[in-house]
Amino acid sequence: MNNAGDKILLSHGNGGRMMHDLVENLFIRNFSNTILNEQTDSAVININDATIAFTTDSFVVDPIFFPGGDIGKLAVCGTVNDLSVSGANPLYLSVSFIIEEGFPMKDLEKIILSMAKEARNAKVSIVTGDTKVVNRGKCDKIFINTSGIGILNKKHRSISKGTNIRPGDKIILNGTIGDHGMAVMNARESFNFKTSILSDCASLNSFIRTILENSSQVKFMRDPTRGGVATVLNELAQKKAFGIEIEESSIPVSEGVCGMCEILGYDPLFIANEGKVVLVAGQKECNKILNVMKEDELGKKSRIIGEIVADHHGKVVLKTMSGGKRIIDIMTGEQLPRIC
Amino acid sequence: MKYVDEYRDRNLIEAVAREIKKVSRKEISLMEVCGGHTMAIHRFGLTSLLPPNIRLLSGPGCPVCVSSQKFIDIAIGYSRIPGIIIVTYGDLIRVPGSTSSLEKEKANGNDVRIVYSVLEALEIAKQNPGRPVIFLGIGFETTAPATAATIIKAQHDNTPDFYVLSAHKIMPPVMKALVNDGVKLHGFIAPGHVSAITGSGIYEDLAWKYGLGVVISGFEPMDIMQSVLMLVEQIEKENPRVEIQYKRVVQPEGNKIAQQLMAQVFTLSDDEWRGLGTIPGSGLKLQERYTAFDPANKFPVDIPEPEEPKGCICGEILRGLKIPTDCTNFAKRCTPVTPVGACMVSGEGTCATYYKYREN
Structure with missing residues (x-):
C-alpha cells in the first residue's frame, strides 16, 4: 500500500482518515481474525460459558497534569470506558509504564496515587503491570498503557456493533463536548486564555451500568474520545444502510469551549472527550433512558442530539442553527496531537 | 454564546434573505476575498438562501493557498539544513511542495514547529541559542503587523538567529488585478479583518475607478447576508461605493498603530501568487534596515524551478473563474x-x- 519512502506522520495517529487507512490496510489486513475484524472498542471473546470484553489503550498526553485530570487518571478512565461502552462490566486492568530517565519521583508518585484513586472509584483492580525506563530524550516524560477485561452479559453483545439500530432510533449524548481536548490544549499551548475549562475525564462504568439495568433498548454506545462525536457518528454510519442526522442547536457545548473553538477555528464536534458516551436508543424508550441518565451526576446535561434516518446511507448530516444542512465528514489532517 | 448566537439567528437570517429576494433584479456576481468568508458561506449553507441571480465567487483570500510553490520549496529547503528550526502557522505544513511537504520533512527528523502566534517563534529563538529560527511569514494585512512587531521586538531584545521568510501580501493590488484580468464582477464582499487594520480607504479606487460595490463584512452568517443585501442595493441603484457592514470591528481609518508597524518594517515588492502570477506591488518584503532578519542573505538554498501539479486548476479557482467541482x-x-x-x-x-461542506 505504501511507497518505500513513506513515513509515519502525526496524522496517522489522530483518529481521522489517515489512521483509519493505516489500521485497515496494515494492521487489520495482517492480524486478520474474526474477533479483530469486528473493529469494536473492545474485543468480545467467548471462553467456555463466559463472554469477555478485552481492550487496550496507550496514553501519551502532554502535559501529563492538566485541569480536571492527569495521565494516570486518564489511563484508568480510558480503558474502563472502552470496556463499559461495549456493554461490559470492567473488572481487571494491567498497567505498563515507559518512563524517561530523570523523571521526578514525586510526579510518578502523584500519578500512581491518582490511578489508585480512580481504580477504587471505578471499582476495578489493577492486577498486573510492567515498568521500562528509557534514556533521557527517548520518550517524553512518561507514557502509560493500560489493558482491561470485563464480563459481558450476552444480551448486551450487539451493543458494540450496533446491529439492532433502526431508522427512528435516537442519539443521546450525556453532556457538553470538547472539554477534555480544549482543557489539555489550553494547558499545553501558550494561549493564556483565562478559562475554567476542565477535562471531563471520568469513569463511566457505574453510570452505564445503571442505564443498562433500566432499559433493554440501548442499541449502541461509544465514547467520543480522539476525533470527537463527529468521528464516532461517522464510524457508526459507515457502510450501513442508514444515515444519521444531528441538530447543531441541541449539542451542548460550554461557553469556554465554544469561545476557544471560535478563536482557534476548531469544530467542537471533532474535539476529544474523556467522560462522554454517544448512545443510540430505541425510540420507545429514549425518554426513559434520557431520564435515567439525567439522574446521574455524569449525565445531568444529557440531550437527544439527533436520530437514525432511512436516507443518505452512510452519511452524517448536521442541521445547522441557521437553518442549513451540511455533511459532517470524518476528520482529515492534524487537529490536536497528544490529547490522550 | 453571547455575541455569536445573535448573528446566527435563523429568523433574522431568513428575514434578510427575503429582503434580498425582494430587492434583487439584476444577474450579479459578488466575490469574497477572505478565506474566513468562504468558510462561513459554506459552513452555514448561505448560497442556498440566495436567489439564483446572485452568484458568489471565492477569490484569492486564503494566505496558504496563494503562497507560491517556490515559497514552499524554499521553506522545505531551509528545513533540510541541519540546525535550523522552521516555525510556521499550522496549515502550511501540509502544503505539497514540488517534491515534499514540511509535514514530511518533520517526519524525516527535521525541526518544524507549529505556533499560533509569531511571538512564540521569537520565544523559540530565545530558548535555542545558536540555532537559527526561521519563521514563515504568511498572510495579508491581518498577520503582517504582528510579524512586524515581532521583528521590532527581536531587534530591540537583540535576539540573534531569528529570521522571517516573508510571503506577506496585501489585498488591494490582487483585487484590481482580478478585475483587470477579465473576471466579471459587480462587487466585493471585502475582508473584515484586513480592513480592521487598513481601514476602508484602500478600496475607494475599486468603487470610483472600477464602478464596483464594496462592503466590508463580518464573518457570522447574519453579517454576510446583510453585506450581500447592501451590495445588492448599491448595484440595483447603480450607486457603487465603499460601505462598512462590520462596524463593530472596522473603523474607516483602520488601526493606525498596526499600519505604522507595517510601514516601519516592510516595503512593497512585486510578489508571486499561486495561480495568478506576479502582481506588482502586492508583496511585503523587509526594508533594508531589517535585512539582517532575511534568511535569504544568510542561508542560500538552491531550488529548482517549481513544478505545478498536473491538472490542478487552483489558479482559475482563485480567480473565481471556476469552482472546485469543475x-x-x-x-x-x-x-x-x-x-x-x-x-x-x-x-x-x-x-x-x-x-x-459539500451538500448531501
Missing part, C-alpha cells in the same frame, strides 16, 4: 488527505471548504 482532481485524486493543490490544504481553502 476540477477533474476534486474529491478523487485531490482530497484533504492527499491534497494536490494548496486550495485543498488549508481549512480556509476554497477546495477544502467545498469538500468539507
Whole structure:
C-alpha cells in the first residue's frame, strides 16, 4: 500500500482518515481474525460459558497534569470506558509504564496515587503491570498503557456493533463536548486564555451500568474520545444502510469551549472527550433512558442530539442553527496531537 | 454564546434573505476575498438562501493557498539544513511542495514547529541559542503587523538567529488585478479583518475607478447576508461605493498603530501568487534596515524551478473563474488527505471548504 519512502506522520495517529487507512490496510489486513475484524472498542471473546470484553489503550498526553485530570487518571478512565461502552462490566486492568530517565519521583508518585484513586472509584483492580525506563530524550516524560477485561452479559453483545439500530432510533449524548481536548490544549499551548475549562475525564462504568439495568433498548454506545462525536457518528454510519442526522442547536457545548473553538477555528464536534458516551436508543424508550441518565451526576446535561434516518446511507448530516444542512465528514489532517 | 448566537439567528437570517429576494433584479456576481468568508458561506449553507441571480465567487483570500510553490520549496529547503528550526502557522505544513511537504520533512527528523502566534517563534529563538529560527511569514494585512512587531521586538531584545521568510501580501493590488484580468464582477464582499487594520480607504479606487460595490463584512452568517443585501442595493441603484457592514470591528481609518508597524518594517515588492502570477506591488518584503532578519542573505538554498501539479486548476479557482467541482482532481485524486493543490490544504481553502461542506 505504501511507497518505500513513506513515513509515519502525526496524522496517522489522530483518529481521522489517515489512521483509519493505516489500521485497515496494515494492521487489520495482517492480524486478520474474526474477533479483530469486528473493529469494536473492545474485543468480545467467548471462553467456555463466559463472554469477555478485552481492550487496550496507550496514553501519551502532554502535559501529563492538566485541569480536571492527569495521565494516570486518564489511563484508568480510558480503558474502563472502552470496556463499559461495549456493554461490559470492567473488572481487571494491567498497567505498563515507559518512563524517561530523570523523571521526578514525586510526579510518578502523584500519578500512581491518582490511578489508585480512580481504580477504587471505578471499582476495578489493577492486577498486573510492567515498568521500562528509557534514556533521557527517548520518550517524553512518561507514557502509560493500560489493558482491561470485563464480563459481558450476552444480551448486551450487539451493543458494540450496533446491529439492532433502526431508522427512528435516537442519539443521546450525556453532556457538553470538547472539554477534555480544549482543557489539555489550553494547558499545553501558550494561549493564556483565562478559562475554567476542565477535562471531563471520568469513569463511566457505574453510570452505564445503571442505564443498562433500566432499559433493554440501548442499541449502541461509544465514547467520543480522539476525533470527537463527529468521528464516532461517522464510524457508526459507515457502510450501513442508514444515515444519521444531528441538530447543531441541541449539542451542548460550554461557553469556554465554544469561545476557544471560535478563536482557534476548531469544530467542537471533532474535539476529544474523556467522560462522554454517544448512545443510540430505541425510540420507545429514549425518554426513559434520557431520564435515567439525567439522574446521574455524569449525565445531568444529557440531550437527544439527533436520530437514525432511512436516507443518505452512510452519511452524517448536521442541521445547522441557521437553518442549513451540511455533511459532517470524518476528520482529515492534524487537529490536536497528544490529547490522550 | 453571547455575541455569536445573535448573528446566527435563523429568523433574522431568513428575514434578510427575503429582503434580498425582494430587492434583487439584476444577474450579479459578488466575490469574497477572505478565506474566513468562504468558510462561513459554506459552513452555514448561505448560497442556498440566495436567489439564483446572485452568484458568489471565492477569490484569492486564503494566505496558504496563494503562497507560491517556490515559497514552499524554499521553506522545505531551509528545513533540510541541519540546525535550523522552521516555525510556521499550522496549515502550511501540509502544503505539497514540488517534491515534499514540511509535514514530511518533520517526519524525516527535521525541526518544524507549529505556533499560533509569531511571538512564540521569537520565544523559540530565545530558548535555542545558536540555532537559527526561521519563521514563515504568511498572510495579508491581518498577520503582517504582528510579524512586524515581532521583528521590532527581536531587534530591540537583540535576539540573534531569528529570521522571517516573508510571503506577506496585501489585498488591494490582487483585487484590481482580478478585475483587470477579465473576471466579471459587480462587487466585493471585502475582508473584515484586513480592513480592521487598513481601514476602508484602500478600496475607494475599486468603487470610483472600477464602478464596483464594496462592503466590508463580518464573518457570522447574519453579517454576510446583510453585506450581500447592501451590495445588492448599491448595484440595483447603480450607486457603487465603499460601505462598512462590520462596524463593530472596522473603523474607516483602520488601526493606525498596526499600519505604522507595517510601514516601519516592510516595503512593497512585486510578489508571486499561486495561480495568478506576479502582481506588482502586492508583496511585503523587509526594508533594508531589517535585512539582517532575511534568511535569504544568510542561508542560500538552491531550488529548482517549481513544478505545478498536473491538472490542478487552483489558479482559475482563485480567480473565481471556476469552482472546485469543475476540477477533474476534486474529491478523487485531490482530497484533504492527499491534497494536490494548496486550495485543498488549508481549512480556509476554497477546495477544502467545498469538500468539507459539500451538500448531501
